[in-house]
Amino acid sequence: MECATLVEVAEQTPAILQPTILVIDDDRHFRTLVRHLLERAGYDVLEAENGIEGMALLEWAPVDLVITDPPYESLQLHRSRGTTTRLTTNWFATVPNSRLPELLASVYRVLRRDRHFYLFCDEVTADVIKQQQGVGVDRLPNGARPCEAGFVYWKEILWGKTTLDGQRIRGGTGYHYRAASERILFFEKGKRPLADLGIPDVLLAARSTVPGPAVKPNAVVRTLVVQSSAPGELIVDPFCGTGVVGVEARAHGRRFLLGDIDLAYLDPSLAGVAPPGVTRRVADGIEPIAPPELEELASGAGDVRAAARAAGWLDGDAPTPELDELLRIRPREREAAVRRSLRAPPAPSDPPLLRAWRAWALSGRRMS
Numbered sequence: 001m002e003c004a005t006l007v008e009v010a011e012q013t014p015a016i017l018q019p020t021i022l023v024i025d026d027d028r029h030f031r032t033l034v035r036h037l038l039e040r041a042g043y044d045v046l047e048a049e050n051g052i053e054g055m056a057l058l059e060w061a062p063v064d065l066v067i068t069d070p071p072y073e074s075l076q077l078h079r080s081r082g083t084t085t086r087l088t089t090n091w092f093a094t095v096p097n098s099r100l101p102e103l104l105a106s107v108y109r110v111l112r113r114d115r116h117f118y119l120f121c122d123e124v125t126a127d128v129i130k131q132q133q134g135v136g137v138d139r140l141p142n143g144a145r146p147c148e149a150g151f152v153y154w155k156e157i158l159w160g161k162t163t164l165d166g167q168r169i170r171g172g173t174g175y176h177y178r179a180a181s182e183r184i185l186f187f188e189k190g191k192r193p194l195a196d197l198g199i200p201d202v203l204l205a206a207r208s209t210v211p212g213p214a215v216k217p218n219a220v221v222r223t224l225v226v227q228s229s230a231p232g233e234l235i236v237d238p239f240c241g242t243g244v245v246g247v248e249a250r251a252h253g254r255r256f257l258l259g260d261i262d263l264a265y266l267d268p269s270l271a272g273v274a275p276p277g278v279t280r281r282v283a284d285g286i287e288p289i290a291p292p293e294l295e296e297l298a299s300g301a302g303d304v305r306a307a308a309r310a311a312g313w314l315d316g317d318a319p320t321p322e323l324d325e326l327l328r329i330r331p332r333e334r335e336a337a338v339r340r341s342l343r344a345p346p347a348p349s350d351p352p353l354l355r356a357w358r359a360w361a362l363s364g365r366r367m368s
């Protein structure tokens with residue numbers, strides 16, 4: 001079961017958009033439970049099984065801009081080759097390439113006319129999407145290329161990754177010539193002028209220092225927000241991760257809708273728009289401690305075993321079915337599942353060590 005997630009229309013909500021939460025979870029029973037809780041708290045609730053379906057549900061909202069960074073399949077390539085240490089842990093599940101046309105079609109449907117769509121990806125996925133969308137040599141008289149989904153495709157914008165001081169380009173993943181850039185595919189529905197036609201198509205920025213999965217730098221997202229939306233307009237990111245799109249939207253007076261199957265990395269400044277218990281904020285004041293290797297729980301010290309019992313991982317000194325399930329996952333791929341298992345609002349009876357493990361599950365800290 002994935003962690004419950006929301007999309008909320010935050011701030012300056014016009015009357016037509018009542019506070020609405022989109023619950024994304026692949027477990028139907030869990031969605032129903034969360035729906036009842038939220039309805040009782042006065043929200044309108046929509047349910048979806050994943051981010052792509054969530055996007056399709058937004059037809060009721062006049063969306064002005066979509067900026068998103070789906071967990072594309074080619075990330076698995078980097079993970080399996082181990083050419084990057086950052087991706088060798090199981091940060092998140094990936095969305096198969098075969099579902100990307102559905103995502104683009106949904107974005108096209110929910111966007112108002114004369115609006116933009118930006119999609120972050122690597123060079124491999126950029127090729128896949130262009131092929132899927134029939135983007136070839138044919139150009140319209142204005143130079144843009146038509147897409148199957150209905151957009152025109154303009155070009156790739158590059159995020160050029162620099163060192164933290166911004167002085168040098170910094171190589172990252174890959175085998176032949178390490179990738180120092182990410183692609184941002186720029187699509188348009190209808191016709192909308194950019195705010196500043198003088199901005200170059202290479203945006204230089206250091207990697208974000210915010211903990212989380214493949215976080216995009218604020219400076220790059222800020223440029224896209226300011227170029228393609230006006231104050232008060234609604235920006236959507238259905239795969240929001242840390243919610244950098246929401247942070248920049250809010251900073252520039254735009255409204256925003258964020259979705260993700262796992263809000264554990266949501267920027268603490270956005271915790272107020274997330275359901276209680278799923279963001280890092282709840283861990284405030286507790287020093288996070290990563291749990292030990294799960295194989296060692298039963299033979300651990302007294303406080304470790306007490307915490308493991310309270311977490312539902314040990315019954316006496318024997319593994320519970322939940323622990324057995326976690327143990328079935330290979331240790332290096334286990335991290336996301338362990339975090340999810342620990343993500344529950346702390347109970348008053350939780351021993352201090354379990355509180356520290358729960359704080360770790362909501363932090364960006366790595367397991368070892």
Ligand SMILES: C[S@@+](CC[C@H](N)C(=O)[O-])C[C@H]1O[C@@H](n2cnc3c(N)ncnc32)[C@H](O)[C@@H]1O
Pocket residue numbers: 024050051052068069070071092093094095212213214215216217238239240241242243244259260261262
């Ligand atoms: C590349 S990360 C996005 C990072 C984000 N742009 C940022 O700067 O923090 C992809 C996100 O998609 C989420 N995700 C994976 N599968 C999903 C699904 N089926 N529906 C919604 N979100 C999903 C992951 O939890 C992860 O946070």
